[in-house]
Amino acid sequence: MKLNRERVFSLCVIAFALAGILLTSNINKAFSLDSADPGPKLFPYICSIALLVCGIGKFITSKAGKASKGLSCHEWKKAGMIIGFSVLYAVLMYLFGYIPSTLIAGAGYVWLMRGKNKIRPVVLVIFTIVITAVIYLVFSLLLGIRMPTGILF
Amino acid sequence: MFAQVMSNFLVPLNWVLVVAGVIVGMIFGAIPGLSATTCMALMLPLSFTMAPEVGIIFLGSIYVGGVSGSLISAILLGIPGQAASIATCFDGYPMAKKEQASRALGVGILSSFIATVLSVLVAMLFCPTLARWAVKLGPWESFSLCFCAIILVVTLSKGNMFNGLIAGFLGMFLSTVGISPIDGALRFTFGNFNLISGLSLLAVMLGVFAMGNLVRDFAKNDMESPDIDTKSIKGLGLPLREYFSHWLLIIKSWLIGLWIGFLPGMGAGLANIVAYSQAKASSKHPEKFGTGCDEGIIASEVSNNAAIGGAIIPMIALGIPGDSPTALLLSGLMVHGIDVGPLLMTTRPALVYCFFAVLLIGAIVTFVVQMGGMRVFPYILKVPSHYLYAAIFLICFAGIWSDTKTLFAIGMMIAFAVLGVVMGDFNLPMSPFILGFILGPMLEKNLRMGLTYTDDGFLPFITRPVSGILLLVAFASLFWPMIRDYRAKKRAEAGKTNEIQAKADAYEAEDD
Numbered sequence: 001m002k003l004n005r006e007r008v009f010s011l012c013v014i015a016f017a018l019a020g021i022l023l024t025s026n027i028n029k030a031f032s033l034d035s036a037d038p039g040p041k042l043f044p045y046i047c048s049i050a051l052l053v054c055g056i057g058k059f060i061t062s063k064a065g066k067a068s069k070g071l072s073c074h075e076w077k078k079a080g081m082i083i084g085f086s087v088l089y090a091v092l093m094y095l096f097g098y099i100p101s102t103l104i105a106g107a108g109y110v111w112l113m114r115g116k117n118k119i120r121p122v123v124l125v126i127f128t129i130v131i132t133a134v135i136y137l138v139f140s141l142l143l144g145i146r147m148p149t150g151i152l153f
Numbered sequence: 154m155f156a157q158v159m160s161n162f163l164v165p166l167n168w169v170l171v172v173a174g175v176i177v178g179m180i181f182g183a184i185p186g187l188s189a190t191t192c193m194a195l196m197l198p199l200s201f202t203m204a205p206e207v208g209i210i211f212l213g214s215i216y217v218g219g220v221s222g223s224l225i226s227a228i229l230l231g232i233p234g235q236a237a238s239i240a241t242c243f244d245g246y247p248m249a250k251k252e253q254a255s256r257a258l259g260v261g262i263l264s265s266f267i268a269t270v271l272s273v274l275v276a277m278l279f280c281p282t283l284a285r286w287a288v289k290l291g292p293w294e295s296f297s298l299c300f301c302a303i304i305l306v307v308t309l310s311k312g313n314m315f316n317g318l319i320a321g322f323l324g325m326f327l328s329t330v331g332i333s334p335i336d337g338a339l340r341f342t343f344g345n346f347n348l349i350s351g352l353s354l355l356a357v358m359l360g361v362f363a364m365g366n367l368v369r370d371f372a373k374n375d376m377e378s379p380d381i382d383t384k385s386i387k388g389l390g391l392p393l394r395e396y397f398s399h400w401l402l403i404i405k406s407w408l409i410g411l412w413i414g415f416l417p418g419m420g421a422g423l424a425n426i427v428a429y430s431q432a433k434a435s436s437k438h439p440e441k442f443g444t445g446c447d448e449g450i451i452a453s454e455v456s457n458n459a460a461i462g463g464a465i466i467p468m469i470a471l472g473i474p475g476d477s478p479t480a481l482l483l484s485g486l487m488v489h490g491i492d493v494g495p496l497l498m499t500t501r502p503a504l505v506y507c508f509f510a511v512l513l514i515g516a517i518v519t520f521v522v523q524m525g526g527m528r529v530f531p532y533i534l535k536v537p538s539h540y541l542y543a544a545i546f547l548i549c550f551a552g553i554w555s556d557t558k559t560l561f562a563i564g565m566m567i568a569f570a571v572l573g574v575v576m577g578d579f580n581l582p583m584s585p586f587i588l589g590f591i592l593g594p595m596l597e598k599n600l601r602m603g604l605t606y607t608d609d610g611f612l613p614f615i616t617r618p619v620s621g622i623l624l625l626v627a628f629a630s631l632f633w634p635m636i637r638d639y640r641a642k643k644r645a646e647a648g649k650t651n652e653i654q655a656k657a658d659a660y661e662a663e664d665d
Binding site: 005006009013020023024027028029036037038039040042043044047048050051054055057058061062070071075076078079082083086087089090093094098102105106109110113114115117119127131132135138139143144145146147148 | 199202313315316318319322323325326329333335336338339340341364367368369371372373374537538539540542543544546547548550551554555558560563564567570571574578579593596597600601604605607608
């Protein structure tokens with residue numbers, strides 16, 4: 001039996017479902033209200049078993065050579081780049097607080113997603129400052145939400 | 154109660170929110186790749202800080218603006234902003250290319266307005282009756298109803314049916330993280346106190362819908378801003394008498410949209426295609442369809458906006474969202490601690506009628522803004538997407554922070570963005586996932602209550618008439634796609650490929 005990306009994904013679903021079953025078996029009942037109450041394990045068990053059955057079903061019905069075309073390796077790299085930058089933004093926010101990190105992230109996102117478009121540095125700087133200021137003012141002043149301050153400052 | 158509802162609209166700030174919500178929703182609905190759903194996910198954090206009535210006013214305005222806004226790009230670019238306007242492209246874009254963009258926009262805007270207002274009025278009439286009936290349901294029926302809704306959404310997913318089922322059950326499984334209902338046992342928290350209250354609904358929404366979609370669009374280079382001809386946009390488009398000469402088509406398309414919108418999973422995305430097919434089939438001049446005729450735009454835009462009223466009936470009366478935008482509306486209520494379900498009509502009638510009122514007012518505001526802003530639309534669509542997308546990413550981060558004020562939630566949002574990309578890559582539909590996540594706790598609670606109330610175990614779920622019928626519908630609909638595919642295969646073999654469906658598929662608009 002040939003493996004294609006659909007079948008590999010099905011195997012991942014099966015593995016997730018098995019992990020779900022295993023983890024569900026470790027759930028401790030807080031207390032029993034009624035002898036007929038099936039307890040907190042029932043629903044996760046149902047979901048996990050249903051996922052297992054669906055994973056097997058998808059594995060069987062995914063015909064070899066007829067797998068859907070997903071993102072290419074290059075496209076995954078681009079997706080990974082944005083996700084990675086988002087993680088970096090979160091780390092910067094933790095270290096430096098909201099305003100410095102957002103100034104960096106605003107410019108970074110535009111730069112990363114510019115594609116073949118040319119970016120004028122002045123426009124980029126104005127955009128970054130304006131968007132950071134607008135978001136900060138809306139959330140912090142208008143809605144009264146205390147934005148992250150960072151551990152270094 | 155009338156005075157209580159109207160008092161919300163005497164506050165100037167609420168009017169500002171309605172206009173802002175409509176405009177923002179319209180912009181998101183108009184830009185291909187974004188949608189009303191994305192916009193509502195982004196704006197959920199803002200609504201947290203508002204009173205429930207004000208929050209629902211804001212989200213309701215976005216909903217109406219977003220659904221109506223998708224016609225703009227469908228007509229001016231030939232690209233549907235959302236699946237709801239796929240059929241609008243068929244005649245709207247050819248009409249715009251014939252230097253009749255004003256007429257195409259005028260027909261679309263008028264159709265959207267009429268259909269939204271009428272469908273919301275119908276929803277106002279039907280919701281109390283349906284809710285009165287629904288409060289008589291026991292946990293067995295409530296469980297079967299939720300289950301049926303999820304399965305109906307699953308079965309309408311494109312491609313392999315197991316994809317929809319995996320998405321739905323994954324959503325349900327993830328909803329079990331945290332404290333269990335009834336007995337309060339801790340599940341899948343791994344000793345992390347951030348997980349005790351479960352996975353953040355907002356992290357899921359922002360991650361899967363907003364960030365996940367944007368990352369995917371960026372990866373696939375679906376971010377280019379096309380050129381638009383603005384010369385032919387002038388005036389209001391067409392005489393009203395000429396528009397209303399299609400009254401029979403308007404009624405038929407409206408009824409189709411209302412009914413399809415009412416059924417879980419069959420939202421505006423399906424309604425516009427069905428209504429367009431019906432309009433073409435019953436027209437005296439079917440050959441004119443696809444070349445830029447009024448009837449094509451009317452059928453599509455009346456039906457997709459009629460689906461708004463149809464979709465909110467089960468959402469308000471039963472607490473069951475039929476599609477992604479209504480799921481977000483419902484989650485907006487849930488984060489305010491409002492117990493959604495049949496009792497909502499009796500416990501919070503002012504809130505419900507405030508929602509209906511904002512949908513009606515939102516429709517009027519949308520009409521005015523769209524009619525007045527015809528010349529502005531092309532410039533909105535020309536905003537460079539890398540700036541727009543960067544701004545959305547930043548709003549996502551601020552939004553999730555405002556919900557929990559923890560970096561853990563930010564990490565969770567990024568994780569769900571990855572999940573959204575993976576799900577999209579393997580054709581796992583978002584609607585069943587989000588429906589499973591929202592309805593999961595309700596399903597579990599009713600399941601456990603149903604099993605506790607009698608000694609007959611699972612039997613009452615099948616033997617109680619309403620519950621049994623709902624489960625029967627759910628399981629029967631699971632097998633329907635197989636029969637449908639078999640019949641389609643047979644038809645294709647006989648050379649009878651559905652021309653309109655083929656055209657719709659060509660647009661490759663994802664119905665989520």
